Amino acid sequence: MALSGEDKKRRKFSFRTYPSVNPWLAFLGTVPVLVSIIVFGVLPASLTIVMSFTDYDGNWATADFVGLKNYFNFFTVLKTDVFSYLWTTLKYALFTILPLQILAVSAALLVNKNFFGRSFFRSLFFMPNILGSTVIALVWKMMFDPISGPFAQMLASFGKNSAFFGDPDISLWLISIVTLWSGFGFHMTIYLAGLQGISREYYEAAEIDGANGWNRFVYITVPLLRQSVTICLWMAISGTLGMSDMVLLITSGNYNTKTFAFFLYDITIKGSMNAGQIATLNLYYFVLTTTIMLTYNHFFRKKEVEL
Amino acid sequence: MKKIVTLLICCLTCFSLLLTSCKKEKNGYDGPVTELKVLNFRVEDKDFYKWFEKEFEKENPDIDIIYESVDTTNYSTLLQSRLTAGEVDVFGSQPTFFTSETYTSRMEDLSDLDIWDGMYDFVLKECTSGENKYIAPTNVVNGVVFYNKKLFADAGITSLPTTWNEFVQVCETLKTHLGGISADKAPIINGLLDSWPINILVDTVEANIVRAENPDWFYDLATGETDMSDPLVTEVMTKVKKISEYFETGATGMQYSLVSGRFATGKYGMMIDGSWQLSQIRAAEPDFEVGTFILPTNNVAAKNVNMCYKTGGGFSVVKGTGNEANSKRFIEFHMRDDVMQKYSDMCKMGPVKDAIHSTDPLAKEFYSNSAYTYVTLAENSFVRGMPGYLTTEVVNLITGRTSVDDAVSNIAKTHNNYSTVWAAYVADWIRLNYPDRV
Amino acid sequence: MEIVKRGRAVTKKRNRRKMTAGDIFSLAMLIVFSAMMLYPLLLIVNIALKSYKEFLLEPLKIVQKIRWENFSEVWEDLDVFHRVWNTIYMAAGACLLGAVIPMLAAFPISRNHFRGAGKVYMFILSSMFFPGSLVASITIAKALHLYNSPIGMIIMWGAGGPAMNVFMMVGFIKSLPRDLDDAAFIDGCSYFRYIIQMALPLLLPIVSTIIVFKAVGVWNDFLSPLIYLPNAKYRTISTGLYMFMGSYTNEWPLLACAIMIIASPMVVLYIFMQRYIIEGMTAGALKG
Incomplete structure (x- = not known):
């Protein structure tokens, strides 16, 4: 029971909204989340921002305030490197996001039908998530080995061969393929959930009206899957923009595969720049990715079909 | 079903706890x-x-x-x-x-x-x-050449090369004998997926080009008398590029760890690598007949005596x-x-x-050969490997992304950017290696 | 349930007629997909059973002579049980934190049990968009003594990224009827006891989704223990494989063996649990 309007006007400020609930206890419940956000969200963020204006390098005693120098460096000293890594990330994201959805939707459609053994296939497609990135990287390093790999054997029968991961022209696409192989199962599960939420009656009505399979897909399935598409695209975009573990495990950033996220990890671990500079780069990338995500949000949330 | 799973997990945890506590053996x-x-x-x-x-x-x-x-x-x-x-x-x-x-x-x-x-x-x-x-x-x-004795004999190579032209000739002979280069047969095998192994090749090539002409070249580099745009560096890079043409196809995509084992299968002519690979070759195939010779990168036979080594x-x-x-x-x-x-x-x-x-x-041939003149490996003569810039440039050169001239000028540029960073180390190196010139 | 039953009835009718072109196409696609998924795994199994020499000489043929010693050689160095135990208890801790902490906050917020709940919610959601960097995280972890301690790792994993979970839960709780908790509070039920005993069971779909996401995340994460847990005692299985990979790169059959040993328990566990996992995710995704 909420307090009545008169009661609200009478009191100057009342923390309590329900007479039977102690508001302090309620607030206490939110405290753990607030603490974690402050410790793991606000603190690192503020520290990053503070660091970006200094040349801190492990020792606060020797750190100097350098103003916007780190920010300018992005466009001057580091320009060639940074822009090439951004471009690599863009190429990778574009090549991965859409095929990922297509694979996931196709797999979800295939597995949606009720047939014997469908759960076997469902779990088979989800399997890579269980294996872990280390295993996946090792498996694919062997798959694309110029001698022991099946692709090398296939090419050899035509008399050709390739360096695969060692070829700067195709290395990034190969990493994309690895991501597709390992990632589509996860997205498929979300699409599956979405598909199962579509009432059968729509299809049956359409079938009666004479719509064929393809039309049923385009006019019923696609619109009603909008919510799943939104979720999956969100995950795909943020995942590809932040991908660094596959690059680390397979090529260590060589052969034209350095994505920006890997670059950030690399300079942090190797310490090849001072921490202040690294913080600035992190902030730049954060602004970029957040803008992309918010733009995405703006366009896609609006178009969601309300059922 | 759930009960079975929880039972399984409990057993696993107990088992593992037992195992971990069992490990503490004492010997009295x-x-x-x-x-x-x-x-x-x-x-x-x-x-x-x-x-x-x-x-x-x-x-x-x-x-x-x-x-x-x-x-x-x-x-x-x-x-x-x-x-x-x-x-x-x-x-x-x-x-x-x-x-x-x-x-x-x-x-x-x-x-x-x-x-x-x-x-x-x-x-x-x-x-x-x-x-x-x-x-x-x-x-x-050391930076050495491992060669496949049997393959050399089969290809009709009776004498080991002593000049650069003879070396290229040997590579060509091997290539013809093998019927071309593919992933599983080539005059030279290398595995560059991790990039860093290219350094030992460059350093082995350097030993008889730069140091043969000027034994104190690195001193000159350290004091600023010369820099990486020296024509000797261009010669090194040209010859590295030439050698890379005899690598197996897909060399840049092969994992380094697989190279020694694959060399020991006998399908490749040579391996220009660090002498540390010897134990791996022996482990993979103890009966494999492997020999060595100095990589003759100089055009003059008499000058090809340098064997580079380092701690x-x-x-x-x-x-x-x-x-x-x-x-x-x-x-x-x-x-x-x-x-x-x-x-x-x-x-x-x-x-x-x-x-x-x-x-x-x-x-024994590597480490205590009286016919060799031992010189310090380039990497330790004057460190330039730390930021890895040489590696990237050479790899780009090998994969054909840059020309030799571009590669050399990039290396020279980056090297100059780093000289101040290493100033203290360089001074120390000069003091230790050239105490009379300090 | 009804839809599934109807589906089965319709399928039964369909099974009587001939397979359409569409069905054949679907079957073909299924086979293609399955082959794509299975081939790399079978490749690894094939390598794991070979001796080093056989692997070098005949890399692609099916193994002729199985070398069982590979397993015994790898077992000791991998320290499997120890690593798996580390991963399990850390994942369990992280999942517990990751489910309970958001829940304790989501409940008061969605029920609006204190003034200003809406503002707190906005703050929590905004935290999804805070910048961060690895440098800053490492510095803070060291300052708070969370570095090089398994408890620290559990906290970092569990308390990280609560915003999304809170968001999902708030939406879900709003769909639960209020009468139950109003009645309970009037009867004098303690606040937190209510959440844990009554609300939690109702929240099971969301909680299981969160647990699955967290558990998969912890399992896959080899970078965090590498950075925050340098001591070998605390190593998790993914990081263990990563280190193992470093020291065994020379002998691929042993490495493949290690992969099999590490992946098998998870695969077995997954096959048992997959129905619950996927159902939980489905329910969570539907309602969230």
């Missing part, structure tokens, strides 16, 4: 045991260090060695995080570590230890920084762990002549002092 020693954490990059020496652990713990039951080795690609990352956390007492180090403050600030002075007697001069120099010694060297490595690695003690006394015991035990001899026998690496003799015939 009751006193307190301190852990000694060792991190190394020589994964190939695994077996030796298993033996080492047993022997050391027999003589020093109050120390429990926890030895871990990781491959070169990931070693520096891991080492840095361990150093920061204070989770390592002894770590495998190389002279190139002296350029990085992350490492030098954590190295303990080892000059007082009784291990330096009879050690080769160049090794002592490479382990010194300032006035003190910080690396206890365990091995010496391959050693151990450094971490300063400030409180465990320095035990770490030093580790070092002293390792540097004992009998232990070092065992190391040389098992791992086939170069000896650091006269008292150690290589037993493997090929190792």
Whole structure:
């Protein structure tokens, strides 16, 4: 029971909204989340921002305030490197996001039908998530080995061969393929959930009206899957923009595969720049990715079909 | 179903708890045991260090060695995080570590230890920084050519090449004999997926080009008399590019760890690599007939006598762990002549002092060949490998992304950017290697 | 349930007629997909059973002579049980934190049990968009003594990224009827006891989704223990494989063996649990 309007006007400020609930206890419940956000969200963020204006390098005693120098460096000293890594990330994201959805939707459609053994296939497609990135990287390093790999054997029968991961022209696409192989199962599960939420009656009505399979897909399935598409695209975009573990495990950033996220990890671990500079780069990338995500949000949330 | 799963998990956890508690075996020693954490990059020496652990713990039951080795690609990352956390007492180090403050600030002075007697001069120099010694060297490595004796004989190559043109001719002969180059047969095998292995090739090529013309070239580089745009550097890069044309297809995509084993299958003519690969070749195929010759990169036969070598690695003690006394015991035990001899026998690496003799015939040829003039490997002559810029440029050159001239000018540019960073180290290097010119 | 039953009835009818072109196409696609998924795994199994020489000489043929010693050689160095145990208890801790902490906050917020709940909610949601960097995280972890401690790792994993979970839960709780908790509070039920005993069971779909996401995240995450847990005692299975990979790169059959040993328990566990996992995710995704 909420307090009545008169009661609200009478009191100057009342923390309590329900007479039977102690508001302090309620607030206490939110405290753990607030603490974690402050410790793991606000603190690192503020520290990053503070660091970006200094040349801190492990020792606060020797750190100097350098103003916007780190920010300018992005466009001057580091320009060639940074822009090439951004471009690599863009190429990778574009090549991965859409095929990922297509694979996931196709797999979800295939597995949606009720047939014997469908759960076997469902779990088979989800399997890579269980294996872990280390295993996946090792498996694919062997798959694309110029001698022991099946692709090398296939090419050899035509008399050709390739360096695969060692070829700067195709290395990034190969990493994309690895991501597709390992990632589509996860997205498929979300699409599956979405598909199962579509009432059968729509299809049956359409079938009666004479719509064929393809039309049923385009006019019923696609619109009603909008919510799943939104979720999956969100995950795909943020995942590809932040991908660094596959690059680390397979090529260590060589052969034209350095994505920006890997670059950030690399300079942090190797310490090849001072921490202040690294913080600035992190902030730049954060602004970029957040803008992309918010733009995405703006366009896609609006178009969601309300059922 | 759920019950079975929870039962399974409970069994697993109990089992694992049992296992972990079972591991603490003692050999009759009751006193307190301190852990000694060792991190190394020589994964190939695994077996030796298993033996080492047993022997050391027999003589020093109050120390429990926890030895871990990781491959070169990931070693520096891991080492840095361990150093920061204070989770390592002894770590495998190389002279190139002296350029990085992350490492030098954590190295303990080892000059007082009784291990330096009879050690080769160049090794002592490479382990010194300032006035003190910080690396206890365990091995010496060379940049060498391994060649497949049987394949050479089958291809009709009767004499080993002594000039650059003869070497190219040998490669061509092999190529014709093999019927072309593919992934599983080629005159030369290399595995560059991890990029860094290209460095040893460049350094081996350099030894008889740059140093043959000017033995003190690196001194000139250090004092600024010359820089990386020297035509000698261009010659090195041109010849590296030429050699890379004889690599197997897909060389840049092959993992380095697979190269030694694949070479030992006998399908490739040569392997231009570090002498550290010898133990791997022997392990993969003990009967494989492999020989060596100096890579004749000079056009003049008489000048192809340089064999480049360096202190391959050693151990450094971490300063400030409180465990320095035990770490030093580790070092002293390792540097004992009998232990070092065992190391040389098992791992086939170069000896650091006269008292150690290589037993493997090929190792003898590498490390104690009177026909060779030994020069320090470029990497240790004047460090330029630390930021890895040379590696990237050479790899780009090999994959055809840049021309030789572009590669050289990029290298020169980056080198000049870094010279100030290394100024202190360079001064130290000049003082140690050219004391009369200081 | 009804839809599934109807589906089965319709399928039964369909099974009587001939397979359409569409069905054949679907079957073909299924086979293609399955082959794509299975081939790389079978490749690894094939390598794991070979001796090093056989692997070098005949890399692609099916193994002729199985070398069982590979398993025994690898077992000791991998320290499987220890690592798996580390991963399990850390994942369990992280999942517990990751489910309970958001729940304790989501409940008061969605029920608006204190003034200003809406503002707190906005703050929590905004945290999804805070910048961060690895440098800063490492510095803070060290300052708070969370570095090199398994408890620290559990906290970092569990308390990280609560915003999304809170968001999902708030939406879900709003669909639960209020009468139950109003009645309970009037009867004098303690606040937190109510959440744990009554609300939690109702929240099971969301909680299981969160648990699955967290558990998969912890399992896959080899970078965090590499950075924050340098001590070998605390190593998780993914990081263990990563380190193992470093020291065994020379002998691929042993490495493949290690992969099999590490992947098998998870695969077996997954096959048992997959129905619950996927159902939980489905329910969570539907309602969230």
